[in-house]
Amino acid sequence: MPDRTTHWESVYATKGEAEVSWYQDSPATSLAMIRAANSDHDAAIIDIGGGASRLVDALLQDGYRRLAVLDLSANALEVAKTRIGAAASTVDWIVADATTWRPTRTYDVWHDRAAFHFLTDPGDRAAYVERLRSAVAPGGQVIIATFAPDGPEKCSGLPVQRHDSASLAAELGPAFELVETRGETHRTPWDSTQAFQFSRFRRRDS
Numbered sequence: 001m002p003d004r005t006t007h008w009e010s011v012y013a014t015k016g017e018a019e020v021s022w023y024q025d026s027p028a029t030s031l032a033m034i035r036a037a038n039s040d041h042d043a044a045i046i047d048i049g050g051g052a053s054r055l056v057d058a059l060l061q062d063g064y065r066r067l068a069v070l071d072l073s074a075n076a077l078e079v080a081k082t083r084i085g086a087a088a089s090t091v092d093w094i095v096a097d098a099t100t101w102r103p104t105r106t107y108d109v110w111h112d113r114a115a116f117h118f119l120t121d122p123g124d125r126a127a128y129v130e131r132l133r134s135a136v137a138p139g140g141q142v143i144i145a146t147f148a149p150d151g152p153e154k155c156s157g158l159p160v161q162r163h164d165s166a167s168l169a170a171e172l173g174p175a176f177e178l179v180e181t182r183g184e185t186h187r188t189p190w191d192s193t194q195a196f197q198f199s200r201f202r203r204r205d206s
Contacts, residue, residue, distance in 0.1 A: 024053070024054065024186070025054065026054070026058070027053060027054055027055040027058060027113070029145070029182060029184045029196075029198055030055050030111060030113055030143070030145070030198070031055065031058050031059070031062065033111075033143045033180075033182070033198055033200050034059065034064075034109055034111060034143065035062070036180070036200070037108075037109050037141035037143060037179075037200060038108050038109050038141060040108075041062075041063040041064050041065055042065060042066060043064065043066065043108040043109055044066040044068070044105070044106070044107045044108045044109070045059065045064060045066065045067050045068070045107060045108065045109040045111065046067075046068040046069070046070060046107045046109070046110055046111065046135070047067070047068070047069045047070070047111045047112075047113075048070050048098050048110065048111065048112040048115050048116075049070070049071055049072075049098065049112055049113070049114065049115025049116075050069035050070065050071055050076075050077075050080070051071045051073060051076035051077070051079075051080070052076045052077075052079035052080050052083075053069075053080070053113070054083075055111070055113070056069050056080060056084065056091060057080075057083070057084055060084070060087050060090070060091075065090065067090070067091045067092070068091065068092035068093075068094060068107070069091060069092070069093055069094065070094040070095075070096055070098060070101065071094075071095065071096075072095070072096070072097055073095075074095045077093045077095060080093075081093065098112075098115060098128050098131060099119070099124050099127040099128050099131070100127065101131055102131075103131060103134055103135035105135075106134075106135055106136065106137040106140070107135055107136060107137065107140060108137060108140045108141070109140065109141050109142075109143065110132055110135065110136050110140070110141070110142045110143070111143045112142075112143070112144045112145065113145040113198075114145055114146060114147070114155070114196075116128060116144050116146055116161075116163075116168075117146035117147050117155075117160040117161050117162065117163060118155070118158055118160055118161075119161060120159050120160065120161045125161075125171055129171055129172060129173070132172070133175065136203050137203070138203055138204070138205045139202065139203060139205055140202075140203045141179070141200060141201065141202050141203070142172065142176060142200070142201045142202075142203070143198060143199070143200045143201075144163075144168055144198075144199055144201075145184070145196050145197065145198040145199075146160070146161070146162060146163040146168070146196065146197060147160055147162045147163075147194065147195065147196060147197075148162060148163075148164065148183060148195040148196055148197040149162050149163070149164055149197075150162075150195045151194055151195040151196060151197075152194055163197065163199075164181075164197055164199075165178055165181040165197065165199040168199050168201075169199075169201070172201060174204075175203060175204055176201040176202065176203055176204070177201060177202050177204060178199060178200075178201055179200045179201060179202050180199070180200045181197060181198065181199040181200070182197070182198045183195065183196070183197055183198075184196040184197070184198060
C-alpha cells in the first residue's frame with residue numbers, strides 16, 4: 001500500500017477539486033465554529049489537512065489575516081493557491097504530515113476537517129496529538145471534524161477511525177476541555193450523504 005503522501009498526491013493529481021467526496025462549495029460548519037472559537041481577525045488559525053478546501057477562501061473573505069494551511073499534498077495546496085490568486089501570498093502554506101511536522105510557532109485555532117479520522121494507528125494519533133499540544137497556545141481552541149460513529153468506514157479507499165466527542169476528548173487528554181459538538185450531514189458531489197461530527201475544545205490555561 002502506498003504511504004500517505006503518495007496516496008494523497010495521486011488523488012489530487014488525478015481528480016478535480018469537485019471530484020472528491022469531501023468537497024464543499026461552502027464550508028459553513030467549519031466557518032461558524034471558527035467564528036465561535038475566536039472572532040478576532042488577528043487570530044492565528046491553522047487548517048490541518050486543508051488540501052484544496054475552500055475554507056481558507058472563506059476565512060480570507062471573512063477578514064482573518066493570519067492563516068496557515070497544512071497538507072501532505074503539494075498538489076492540493078497548489079489547487080488552492082491558484083484558485084485564491086494574489087491573496088494566496090498572505091497564507092502560510094505548509095507541505096507536511098501532521099504526525100511528523102515540527103511546529104515553529106503557536107496558533108489560536110487549530111482546525112481539522114477529516115484528517116484525523118484517517119489515523120487508524122494509535123501511534124499515529126498520539127504523534128498527531130503531540131504536535132497539536134505543542135502548536136496550540138494556552139486558551140487556544142481545537143476544532144476536529146471526523147466521520148461520526150454512524151458515518152462511513154472508509155474514505156478515498158482508506159479505512160477511517162470514526163469518532164464522537166467523547167473519543168476525541170480521550171485522545172486529546174485532560175489539557176483540553178470540550179466546549180461544543182455539532183453534527184453535520186455532508187452531501188457529496190454525487191448526492192450521497194455522510195454523517196460527520198465536529199467537536200470544539202479549549203486548551204486549559206495551565
